[in-house]
Amino acid sequence: MKHYKYLLMRRFSQIAILVLYIGANAWGWKILQGDLSASLLMGKVPLADPYAVVQIAVTGATLGIDIILGALIVTFFYGVIGGRAFCSWICPINMITDTAAWLRRKLKFSEVQKRFYMSRSLRYWILGLSLILSAVMGVAAFELISPVSMAHRGAIFGMGMGGGALVVIFLFDLLVHENGWCGYICPLGASYALIGKFSLIRIHHDANKCTDCRDCITVCPEKEVLHMVNRSSESVLMGECTNCGRCVDVCKEDALGFSIRSQLKQPKDEK
Amino acid sequence: MKNSPSNDRRRFLLSIARGIGLSAMGALVWSAYVGEVKSAPLVLRPPGALAEDKFIKNCIKCGLCVEACPYDTLKLAKPGDNLPMGTPYFIPRTIPCYMCSDIPCVPVCPSGALSEPSVSSYINKTNAQLDINKARMGLAVIDRESCIATWGIQCDACYRACPLMGQAITIEFSKNERTGKHAFLIPNVHADICTGCGMCEHACVTKKAAIYVLPRALAMGEAGNHYIKGWDPKDEQRLDTVKKNVPHEFTKTKLSEKSALDSLNDEGGL
Numbered sequence: 001m002k003h004y005k006y007l008l009m010r011r012f013s014q015i016a017i018l019v020l021y022i023g024a025n026a027w028g029w030k031i032l033q034g035d036l037s038a039s040l041l042m043g044k045v046p047l048a049d050p051y052a053v054v055q056i057a058v059t060g061a062t063l064g065i066d067i068i069l070g071a072l073i074v075t076f077f078y079g080v081i082g083g084r085a086f087c088s089w090i091c092p093i094n095m096i097t098d099t100a101a102w103l104r105r106k107l108k109f110s111e112v113q114k115r116f117y118m119s120r121s122l123r124y125w126i127l128g129l130s131l132i133l134s135a136v137m138g139v140a141a142f143e144l145i146s147p148v149s150m151a152h153r154g155a156i157f158g159m160g161m162g163g164g165a166l167v168v169i170f171l172f173d174l175l176v177h178e179n180g181w182c183g184y185i186c187p188l189g190a191s192y193a194l195i196g197k198f199s200l201i202r203i204h205h206d207a208n209k210c211t212d213c214r215d216c217i218t219v220c221p222e223k224e225v226l227h228m229v230n231r232s233s234e235s236v237l238m239g240e241c242t243n244c245g246r247c248v249d250v251c252k253e254d255a256l257g258f259s260i261r262s263q264l265k266q267p268k269d270e271k
Numbered sequence: 272m273k274n275s276p277s278n279d280r281r282r283f284l285l286s287i288a289r290g291i292g293l294s295a296m297g298a299l300v301w302s303a304y305v306g307e308v309k310s311a312p313l314v315l316r317p318p319g320a321l322a323e324d325k326f327i328k329n330c331i332k333c334g335l336c337v338e339a340c341p342y343d344t345l346k347l348a349k350p351g352d353n354l355p356m357g358t359p360y361f362i363p364r365t366i367p368c369y370m371c372s373d374i375p376c377v378p379v380c381p382s383g384a385l386s387e388p389s390v391s392s393y394i395n396k397t398n399a400q401l402d403i404n405k406a407r408m409g410l411a412v413i414d415r416e417s418c419i420a421t422w423g424i425q426c427d428a429c430y431r432a433c434p435l436m437g438q439a440i441t442i443e444f445s446k447n448e449r450t451g452k453h454a455f456l457i458p459n460v461h462a463d464i465c466t467g468c469g470m471c472e473h474a475c476v477t478k479k480a481a482i483y484v485l486p487r488a489l490a491m492g493e494a495g496n497h498y499i500k501g502w503d504p505k506d507e508q509r510l511d512t513v514k515k516n517v518p519h520e521f522t523k524t525k526l527s528e529k530s531a532l533d534s535l536n537d538e539g540g541l
Contacts, residue, residue, distance in 0.1 A: 025338050037357075038333035038381045046381055052331055056382065061328035064383030129294060133302055139309045139327050141301065144356055149332060153347060153357055157334050160349025 006245030013089045018155055025156050036090070036152045037143065038067055046070035051127075051191035052149075055140035058131050075195055081243075082199035083236075084192040087182060088221075088244035091189075092151050096166055097182050100173035101221065110178050118177060118184045120224065120240070127187035147181075148188055179221045182242075189242075197239035203247065204259035207233040216247035216256060235261055311354045312489055315361055315467065317345055318368065318406035319377040319385040323488065329384035332357030336376035336385060342369050345376060361408075363469020363484050370403045370434050370468050377401070404435065409467030409484040410491060411440070411460045418481040420456050423447045429482045430458050432474030439465040458482065462491060 021039070023029035030043040038048040048070030057063055078086060088094055104110055126142075133141035143149060147165040154162040169181045182189055205228055212230040220226050225241040228234050248256045309327055317336050320326045336359050337345040344366045348354035359376075361368060377385045378401075390406050391399040411429075420426045433440045440458050447453040460482075469484045500506040 025334070028338075033338055034333040034335045034381075038331045038335070040335060040379070040381075048331065048333075048381060056329060056331060059328040061325065062383060064329070064381050066381035067331055067383075070381060125290075125294060126297075129298055129301070133298060133305065137302055137305050137309070138324065139305060139355070140331075141305050143332060144305050144308055145301070149357060150350060153332065153334065154349065157337060157347040158349055161351030162349060165350070 003249050006249050010089050010244060011095070014092060014095060017090055018092055018152070021152070021156050035149070035156055037149055038070055045073065047074055049188070050075045050195065051188050052140060052143050054191075055130060055134045055143060058135045059138050059140060060135070078192060078195045079198060080200050081196075082201035083196040083239060084189055084242040085196065085201075086192045087186075087189045088242035091148060092155065093148050093166070093169065093186075094182065096151075096170050097173050097179060097221075100170050101179055103174055104178055105218070109174070116177070118180070120184060122184050123187055123190035126185060127190045130187055142187055146188065148186070183221055193239035195239075196241075196243075200261050201243060202235040202237065202259055202261040203241060203243065203245075204235045204257055205229060205233060206255045206257075207231060209253045209255035211253050211255075213252070215250040215252070219246045219250050221246075229255075235259060237261070309355050312486065314348075314354050314358075315363065315409050315469070315484060315486060317359050317361070317376050317385055318374055318403060318408055318466070319380075319387065319390040320408070321384060321386055321389075323486070326384050327355055327358065329382045330358050331382040331384075333381065334359070335379040335381065339375040339379045341371065341375065342366055344368050361469070363472040364480055365473075367469035367473040368406075368408060368466075369470075370406075370466065372401070372403055374401050374403050374406075404464075404466060406466045406468070407487055409469070410462055410487050411465050411467065411469075411471050411482050412485050412490050413458060413460060413482045417477055417479070418458070419477060420458060423449065423453060423455055425456060426476060427456055427458070428474045428476050429471035430456075432470040434468060434470060435464055435466070440471060 017032065020029065020032040021035060024031070024033040031041070033040040033043070034047075036049060037052050038046070041047055046066040046069050048067040050071040053063065053067050053071040056067070078084075130142040147162075147169055150162040150165050154160065173180050173182075177184065205226070207228070207230060210230045214229070216229060217223055217226055221244070222238075222240045222242065225236050225238040226247065228236075243258075245258065248258065312323075314323075316323070316326055317340075321329060332347065334347050334357075337347055344361045345359045346361065348356055348358050348360060350356055354360060374390055377387055377390055387401070388399070390401060390403060392402040392405060393399050415421050418426075427442060430436060430440045430442050438461065440460055443455075443457045443459055445455045445457065447455050467484045467487070472480045472483045475482050499509055
């Protein structure tokens with residue numbers, strides 16, 4: 001059980017939040033109304049997806065005060081909590097892509113499949129492109145095709161043919177590229193990587209305890225962030241880390257754990 | 272030879288070209304798709320909605336208006352609905368807007384896509400009050416061919432259903448010459464009052480509604496600025512400003528040199 005602690009906590013958080021949103025539409029609960037693009041917490045606190053708000057802003061629209069405030073609150077929250085915590089603790093697509101990644105490992109697809117090259121920075125290109133397109137087309141460009149919003153909105157307000165997008169992502173991750181959607185394409189995740197770059201809660205790696213079993217690397221959806229494993233004791237500082245805690249779960253030697261980032265000095269002991 | 276500076280330069284230039292090429296390709300496909308899904312001229316928006324092009328810029332697709340609507344009138348466009356995805360709309364024939372006096376869907380909008388001032392009236396300068404009658408969701412249009420009232424069958428369903436009965440829809444009585452002893456009860460919609468709530472379309476008794484709500488931009492024509500209602504003193508005032516701004520609007524001919532009365536009295540050669 002210990003080895004699934006954070007995974008179970010994450011699934012609980014993802015499902016609980018989804019249920020709260022669905023409850024708001026279906027039974028009039030007032031805890032979390034709206035959806036992941038913009039919502040109302042306890043009927044009072046506005047929340048808004050900063051990326052969506054930036055897209056709307058570049059179309060030249062006059063923004064409502066509530067979404068500006070909401071975007072600032074969300075930005076501040078992830079600026080503290082850390083990394084792309086949204087992606088692993090809230091985003092419903094994560095459950096689909098995690099399932100695909102898990103199946104890939106079970107079926108050993110990555111061992112037999114020659115991986116074609118995709119740049120991790122592709123998502124930042126798409127992020128930039130979406131803003132340019134939003135400005136040119138006069139409509140939030142990624143919001144119109146976002147499978148994340150589609151899935152979440154679909155779960156709350158009715159799916160329509162949106163289920164197709166989810167199947168596409170699942171098959172893409174399963175058959176084409178490991179963690180292809182979240183790790184390479186999704187610009188929403190990229191926006192949270194930028195916000196979470198300076199956040200306080202970080203995974204810390206203790207090289208003295210590490211036995212180089214590489215279990216953490218196997219499960220990590222963003223393997224680059226664990227470049228220090230078995231090399232040096234330091235915190236995972238890249239914004240791409242989703243703080244999912246899977247590496248902490250699978251590490252039998254307790255070499256990895258959550259910690260507060262020290263802004264002043266990065267603790268580093270020579271090996 | 273493989274890593275000579277010129278080859279490095281080639282590789283560098285190629286990677287830049289490839290980046291630009293792929294981005295351009297992606298942008299073209301993406302923008303074509305976005306352009307396609309955002310054009311839906313027949314969609315009806317919630318009360319207080321900005322003009323369609325502005326609305327679609329502002330709407331963040333959160334569905335708070337949908338959740339606030341007590342009658343389940345508003346829906347969020349799903350993939351496959353052929354409407355801008357995730358934006359709120361309603362189909363009056365299914366569920367019309369019931370014109371709540373507190374307009375719950377408007378104040379909850381966080382993005383300003385539904386504008387509160389556009390559905391408020393001012394008691395005095397500082398005291399605004401929500402007024403659903405100022406909503407302009409669309410305009411009811413009558414197909415006189417299929418409206419059974421124009422056939423002489425007595426029907427005033429739309430008139431009775433209208434929340435602004437006698438104002439937005441009035442009944443025009445005229446003699447039914449065919450029978451000689453009955454009246455036609457012809458409904459007329461007044462565009463300056465109709466809110467586009469769709470209660471008339473919902474109530475219409477024909478198989479497919481003979482009165483239906485269209486977006487205002489689609490339902491209405493425009494006479495143009497150069498027509499002035501001479502019998503309306505307020506409209507005629509526009510002439511004063513026009514004179515200053517556009518002198519060439521007034522053509523001088525031999526006849527128009529004199530005043531209108533003189534030119535009528537002076538029959539010249541006749």
